[in-house]
Amino acid sequence: MSEASSEDLVPPLEPKAAPERDKEEAKKKKKRPKGLANMFSVFTKGRKKKGQPSSAEPERDLESQPESSRPPPTVEELKADLERGRLEAARPLLALERELQAAAATGGESAEELVRRQSKVEALYVLLRDQVLGLLRRPLDVAPERLRQALAVLVEQEREDRRAAAAAEAAAGPRRWLELWRRGVAQAAEERLCAPPAAGVEGRSQAERIFLHMGRTMREDLEAVVERLKPLFPAEVDVVAAYAESYHEHFAAQLAAMAQFELCERDTYMLLVWVQNLYPNDIINSPKLGGELQRVQLGSLLPPRQIRLLxxxxxxxxxxxxxxxxxxxLELESQRWARDVAPQRLDGHCHSELAIDIIQIISQGQAKAESITLDLGVQIKHLxxxxxxxxLRSYQRAFDEFLERCRQLRNYRANVIANINNCLSLRTSMENWQTPQDIPGHLLSPLSELKSHGFDTLLQRLFGDLKPLFKRFTQTRWAAPAQTLEEILSTVAERLPEFSELHDCFREELAEVVHLHLVKEYIIRLSKRSLVLRTAEQQQQLAEDVLANADVIQRFCTQNGSSATWLHHALPKLAEVIRLQDPSAIKIEVATYATWYPDFSKGHLSAILAIKGNLSSSEVKSIRSILDVSMDVSTGPRQSAKPLFSLIKVG
Known part of the structure; x- marks a missing residue:
């Protein structure tokens, strides 16, 4: 709440002759502390202000004044009453004016005498006006009964203006006291809102302090008007509308003036927040003012076109x-990688603040727009x-450059893991911003690439160690496959702890990558065309070996977190093709296999059929043709769209 005197709710009158009593009263008021709290004291505590007539004095509404049986007061007596602040003098003054109007109509007095008497009446009306508007200038400092009396005089004079105008009797035109009062309210609003704001909170700009001061002042002053003045003012005066419109007009003028300048980002935001959010919600529709101000319909502080530009x-x-x-x-994070700074550890996982920083930056931009309007929040979301x-594309490029250039750094693998872990936070945040199925590919693709390249880097050494072990399958012509596979899986098991600082979901994905690699390499060894079995018994034995190895691989990978169930049929179904002897049965098995693995090609099939040395070339050709049929005719939903055979080159 701004520091301002309650007297400022209505501005000073034009410098007319004021009663001496008012001058003395003004001197005494200067000694009292100012502020809206004092504006309420008359009503909350029931104190009587010094210099005001006692409630025992015979001051009543004009309508309740009894007609006196004594002669009407003279001009001098009326002047003395008015100088003492006795508003009941208004009724005999009105009677005196009407007497003059009647005399002018009948021609009973000379023009000079009428002018002389009328000038005295006008002087008395100036005194009365000063008394009435002087009381209305500081309405919250006036006792309720006296305020009602002043309002009654104001309303009566407004009615007299209308009556005289209709009868064309007013010699000098209407007095327009109600209009003068409204001008005073407008001046009060300007003075209240233009008062210097209190010492601001550190960190606020001057513009922010000014608008905060104006907003608080307007709301608190209008609440005082609704709670304290509205019950006392006649409905036809509409005190709430008068004050609300005056405060609104000045507030709008201040914003319009500010909007003419080239604003910094902060002030543009502040201006929009006030126009679109704080003013309509916290002031116009506040709990204490909403019902009243909606009736007044103040409108927006700025025109729509200017709001759109802002x-x-x-x-x-x-x-x-x-x-x-x-x-x-991203630049700061890249510098940390290059300086070989170890990532943080959080709950046993390598952790990078980059994802959190990015999420906060995006979220704060979104929240900032939504704090203006929800519609603006929707607009900025797409941007x-x-x-x-x-x-994310820049992040992926920077990460790839790090993978290529910084292999020798001590914290290389830890930083790789930290960046893979970042993908979880980023993806989760994107799913919170919009439903997962609505996330566009250009958002997910860089994360997938980053994760994939990170996995490749982490697994490169392991896969390099496995390569010579897989070669043994063909070098020994599958004589000792069980021992070879056991050594392969033992090597994998030894290296899996290296990935423990990945988030659980990524350890599972990495286990699936390892699972895929084991199955893929096994198939590659089967497809080398170095093994030709000419008897059904030999083929039966190889099929059993493949089935046994497939079971071992599947159990090992599943136990270590792989959820790649789509790989479970890859080796057993090939074993079945190797075992079968009837070309028609082989065709059925191949057709089924192609539905599980759509990238299984004729080249891959030919490499497997080469093992079966007892098939004629025509039988091989006939079996191969089934893939043409399975590609042209849908035999059911394809079970997996993930690549397997497209990763296997056959020559």
Whole structure:
């Protein structure tokens, strides 16, 4: 609440002759502390102000004044009453004016005498006006009964203006006291809102302090009007509308003046927040004012076109700010990688603050727009997601460069794991911003690539160690496959603890990659065409070996976190093709296999059929043709769209 005197609710009158009593009263008031709290004291505590007539004095509404049986007071007596603040003098003054109007109509007095008497009446009306508007100037400092009396005089004079105008009797035109009062209210609003704001909270700009002061002042002053003045003012005066419109007009003028300048990003945001959020919600529709001010229909502080321009400026600058902040965050993180700074450990996982920084930057931009309007939040959401997609592409490029250039650093693998873990936070946040099925590919693709490249880096050494072990399958012509497979799986088991600092979901994905690698390499060895079995018994034995190895691989990978159930049929179904002897049965098995693995080609089939040395070339050709049929005719939903055989080259 701004520091201002309660007297300022209505401005000073034009410098007319004021009663001496008012001058003395004004001197005494200067000694009292100011502020809206004092404005309420008359009503909350029931104290009587010094210099005001006692409630025992015979001051009543004009309508309740009894007609006196004594002669009407003279001009001098009326002047003395008015100087003492006795508002009941208004009724005989009105009677005196009407007497003059009647005399002018009948021509009973000379024109000079009428002018002389009328000038005295007008002087008395000036005194009365000063008394009435003087009381209304500081309505919260006036006792309720006396305020009602002043209002009764004001309303009566307004009615007299209308009556005289209708009868064309007013010699000098209507007095328009109600209009003068409204001008005073407008001046009071300007003085209250233009008062210097209290010492601001550190960190607020001057513009923010000014608008905060104006908003608080307007709300608290209008609450005082609704609670304290409305019950006392006649409905026809509409005191709430008078004050609300005056405060609104000045508030709007201040904002319009500010909007003419080239605003910084912060002030543009502040202006929009006040126009679109704080003013309509916290003032116009506040609990104490909403019912009253909705009736007044004050409207917006700025015209729609200007608001749209400010919103466009805000969106543009906010997007640029978000872009720069994300780029800076990535630059700092890249510098940490290059300096070989070890990532943090959080709950046993390698952790990077980059994902958190990016999420906060995006979320804050979104929240900032939504704090203006929800519609603006929707508009900026699309723009921020585009910026996020561009950032993720930059992130992927920076990570790939790190993978290539920094292999020798001590914390290389830990930083790789930390960046893979980042993908979880980023994806989860994107799913919170919009439903998972609505996340566009240009957002997910960079994360998938980053994770995939990270996995390749982490597994490169392991897969390199496995390569010579898999070669033994063909070098020994499958004589000792069980021992070879056992050594392969033992090597994998020894290396799995290296990946423990990945998040659980990524350890499972990495286990699936290992699972895929084992199955793929096994199939590659089967497809080398170095093994030709010409008897059914030999083929039966190989099929049993393949089935046994497939079971061992599946159990090992499943126990270590792989959920790649789509790989479970890859080796057993091939074993079945090797075991079968009837070409028609082989065709059925191949057709089924192609539905499980759509990338199983004729080349892959030919490599497997080469093992079966007892098939004629025509039988091989006939079996191969089944893949043409399975590609042209849908035999049911394909079970897996993930690549397997497309990763296997056959020559």
């Amino acid at each position: 919103e466009a400026t805000f969106l543009s600058s906010e997007v640029v700010s978000v872009r720069e902040l994300m780029a800076r965050a 921020l997601l585009l910026e996020l997609a561009a950032f």
